Amino acid sequence: MSIEIKLSRFNRIYRPDEILEGKLIARLTSAISYQSIRLTVNGTVNLQVRGGSAGVVESLYGVIKPIPIVKKVVDVRSSGKIGSDTIFCDPKRPEGRESGKVLRNLPWRQYQHPDVVRGYLHKSLSATTEFIVESEKDNLPQKPVSPETVIFYITQDTQKHALLPELKSGGFRVTGKICTQCSLVDPLVGELTVEKSAIPIQSTDIHLLRVESILIGDRISTESTLMQTTQIADGDVCRGLTLPIYIILPRLLTCPTIFAGPFSIEFKVSIVITFLLDQSKKHKKVADPKAPKSWVAMESVPLELVRTM
Known part of the structure; x- marks a missing residue:
């Protein structure tokens, strides 16, 4: 069993005033019950120590906390039951559109994380995809930058x-x-x-x-x-x-x-x-x-x- 996110744009690039649209596809071997389905949009800046890193980065890593940029939770559906190969969040349906615009002034990549909560005795289904929010066109140079x-x-x-x-x-x-x-x-x-x-x-x-x-x-x-x-x-x-x-x-x-x-x-x-x-x-x-x-x-x-x- 798994779920998959498919955004409406193949390049995953959006503007601050545009709607984030797409599909949430559940691939199941049999029908399951769920308590809720929700989408979470997270944007943070986090420093990670990679192999070979040492010195000041390694010594400070224990006290570095992620800097949040945005966090937004959207409820897709309440409790119910779904069958195999079910598609949620279809942009052609009213409940498939994200309820608000993409937030402004996000300088870096954001992550969309859906959860299908199945209750205490069952493991929740989740998936993550990445998208880019670019600043307003009005703030950009009108002429191409001379290299x-x-x-x-x-x-x-x-x-x-x-x-x-x-x-x-x-x-x-x-x-x-x-x-x-x-x-x-x-x-x-x-x-x-x-x-x-x-x-x-x-x-x-x-x-x-x-x-x-x-x-x-x-x-x-x-x-x-x-x-x-x-x-x-x-x-x-x-x-x-x-x-x-x-x-x-x-x-x-x-x-x-x-x-x-x-x-x-x-x-x-x-x-x-x-x-x-x-x-x-x-x-x-x-x-x-x-x-x-x-x-x-x-x-x-x-x-x-x-x-x-």
């Missing part, structure tokens, strides 16, 4: 982590430019050139990271999450050849850059060059992909995301 780019260069002298002796003695230089401000609906663009490298290159990748920060008293706890990795080139590329950078942003994992009181959501782009050495062959799978490795050179730049009409 801002920054010029970067990567050499053995720009690396803050330890490198293998072969990389430090042989030397390398990678230059290029990449967008540092762009619209959510536009791709992340730029270019990259390997000017010289004494060591063959195994892979050239672009990492997209989300940086979430929460203010706790007089301290700020920050965590970076690797959202997407895009390979720009596989293998040792020709020297002096300009490689294009063209990355589609993952819409369900990104939002406009936010600074909202006790928390903020920012983004970073890392250009990662992996060299073909014995160590890189032996360590293809690493527990923490964000941790710098001695056979890797990288450069990170901030990325500001803006939503436009």
Whole structure:
């Protein structure tokens, strides 16, 4: 037995003044009785410690409480009985429409959670789906945002982590430019050139990271999450050849850059060059992909995301 939520929009993106519509489908092997069916909309900001995290985030995790943004409960039906493959919350029926508008000023993703309460001796049925609430169109820039780019260069002298002796003695230089401000609906663009490298290159990748920060008293706890990795080139590329950078942003994992009181959501782009050495062959799978490795050179730049009409 299970229940499933199907929203009316495949992209799950809504405006503050729009109705949240969809279907609640119960898939049952036989008819069951229930005490109530209700939908709960929750929106919170919560910092979670992932594998490899340590230091201030780990020490403060026990006192960090989720910051609520919105919570709304809608009763779909009172007690009754349902048969197999029953559809509730059909937008064509009056009881299927959410009783209010989507709440305003929600800067991040929200979660819809339905419950079918079956009584004391039976386990309740539940499911969760995610949707996005975007701000009003009137508050958005009327013209598309002109992408801002920054010029970067990567050499053995720009690396803050330890490198293998072969990389430090042989030397390398990678230059290029990449967008540092762009619209959510536009791709992340730029270019990259390997000017010289004494060591063959195994892979050239672009990492997209989300940086979430929460203010706790007089301290700020920050965590970076690797959202997407895009390979720009596989293998040792020709020297002096300009490689294009063209990355589609993952819409369900990104939002406009936010600074909202006790928390903020920012983004970073890392250009990662992996060299073909014995160590890189032996360590293809690493527990923490964000941790710098001695056979890797990288450069990170901030990325500001803006939503436009």
